[in-house]
Amino acid sequence: MNIHFIAIGGSAMHNLALALHAKGETITGSDDAIFEPSLTRLKNAGLLPNILGWHPEKISTSLDAVVLGMHAKEDNPELLRAKELGIKIYSYPEFLYEQGKDKTRVVIGGSHGKTSITSMVLHVLNYCDKPTDYMVGAQLEGFDRMVSIESENEFFLIEGDEYLSSPIDRRPKFHLYNPNIAVISGIAWDHINVFPTFDSYIEQFRIFISKITPGGILIYNEQDEVVKTIVEESTNPIRMIPYKVPNYNIKNGITYLNTAHGDLPLAVFGEHNLSNLAAAKWVCQCMGVDEADFYEAIVSFKGASKRLELVARNQTSTIFKDFAHAPSKVKATTAAVKKQFQGVNFIACLELHTYSSLNPEFLVQYKAALELADTAVVFYDLEALKIKGMTKVSPEDIKKAFDRTDLIVFTSAEDFRNYVSELPLESRNSVLLLMSSGNYGAIDFGKLKSRLA
Structure with missing residues (x-):
């Protein structure tokens, strides 16, 4: 088959494109932005678009199918061209x-x-x-x-x-x-x-x-x-x-x-x-x-990527990172670490990153989500709220939603990174749990790991 991917750079989309390419299908694709690891993996397979952007001239009757990714918009020029030519358009799950x-x-x-x-x-x-x-x-x-x-x-x-x-x-x-x-x-x-x-x-x-x-x-x-x-x-x-x-x-x-x-x-x-x-x-x-x-x-299963992933460990301290972001996931992950590592100083840090987690009406779902941590920290980026055009959320709103008056709240990525870098992990029996579906305020995990080496 001759298949074209609109928004080929997506995590799921580029993996499907690679799988079909390996199967012997003819694959082309477009996107307006492609990041790692998609960029290198597509390049190595010879599937990386030569020029970023949308190019309706790539859509012709020689195509057997078009696969449409969520990153594209309804008025995408390639999508409109495919409709005009009557080419079969599939969503990823279809x-x-x-x-x-x-x-x-x-x-x-x-x-x-x-x-x-x-x-x-x-x-x-x-x-x-x-x-x-x-x-x-x-x-x-x-x-x-x-x-x-x-x-x-x-x-x-x-x-x-x-x-x-x-x-x-x-x-x-x-x-x-x-x-x-x-x-x-x-x-x-x-x-x-x-x-x-x-x-x-x-x-x-x-x-x-x-x-x-x-x-x-x-x-x-x-x-x-x-x-x-x-x-x-x-x-x-x-x-x-x-x-x-x-x-x-x-x-x-x-x-x-x-x-x-x-x-x-x-x-x-x-x-x-x-x-x-x-x-x-x-x-x-x-x-x-x-x-x-x-x-x-x-017994040899070590866990899925980003799910309670061990960052570093020494004789006194352990650091985990986890993809948890929804309230139920935060509660479950926090409870798991608390039960596994009893009698140590437990620090739980959560980055609020998604649309849902930063919605004032949804925030109440996080009540008691971090109650099991000895020290609980929440970080969110005020600039991200502005970019998303969302209602401003104050640190007081966060503390009230989590129902924890001693909650430490950061609204600056730099302040959050500095806080984590200054934690006395080397000298104290501690477990640090970092939870986010984002980038953890751009924490340098290499440096964090080296502290416990």
Whole structure:
């Protein structure tokens, strides 16, 4: 096929382009801005556009399809040209479905844990030498790309995002995959710029359940009351498999999973990760991996990129960074670190970066999100609020929303960086947790790591 990508530089888009190129398809693309690592990876594959910008002359009847990324606008010149010529236009999830419509589609959905569950399943399948097509939202150790599509594979494992499909298709991505096997890890209100009420957000998961093919399987978190309710309400004729946090114990800072095969030491920790592990175990079993093989493989899983990622450790202190940004994720990550590292000075720092997190109406969802930290810090950039044209949020508003009067609040990236650099980590038994979906105020992690060397 001859396929053109509009907004090829996106994280998901460039990975799909690379996967199709590796498969032997003819790929072209355009974008008005391309950053690392997309830039180098596209360049190395010979797919980097010669000139940035939108060029409608690239769109001709020789194309079999156009894949439209979310970064593009509805009036994109290349999109308008493709419509004019009657070329088939796919959103990213539509195109993934086309590639996997004759395979067994396994879709991992939920407000949190999607990437971790998908990563765990891929790790186990790779360990057991069971190839599969996949799309995952993070770069994984041992995998060249976040997307892989091969003609001979039986399964297609997909991380099912509930965000919108494209500028001209406002359906959530995971509505388009029609899974044979599905997971719902949990539901916590997110994407309020698209789903302004919790009820409207929950409805997207009801629709997701209805899209599971009749006779298919839904693996769901029974400890999430919202998930449990909508699953029990469903009339879709499918098999429903509940899961929950498995039994475990912590000894000398290591989490051990209690199994019939003995206590297994894990490289990951926290009840949210153990819950994700329980979901991954069911998925793997549905994909033909037996329990003993799963346990043998999962002990070497070190975690998905940016999920409780170890930055540095010495005999007295430990530093983690984590992608947590939504309230439920911040609470879960903070609780995991607190439970794993008891009796130490626990400093939790959160950057508020997304549209939702900086919305005054949504901020109240963060109540008590950092209560388990000995020292709690929130950083947000006032300039970012101005650029996004959002209502000004004061440090007092932040303290009130988090319900913590001793909360330390920074509105300057420089001040936040200076604060972190001056923490006495070298001389005090401490754990520093940095959480953000942004760039952590441009902290130099190399310097931070060298302090604990």
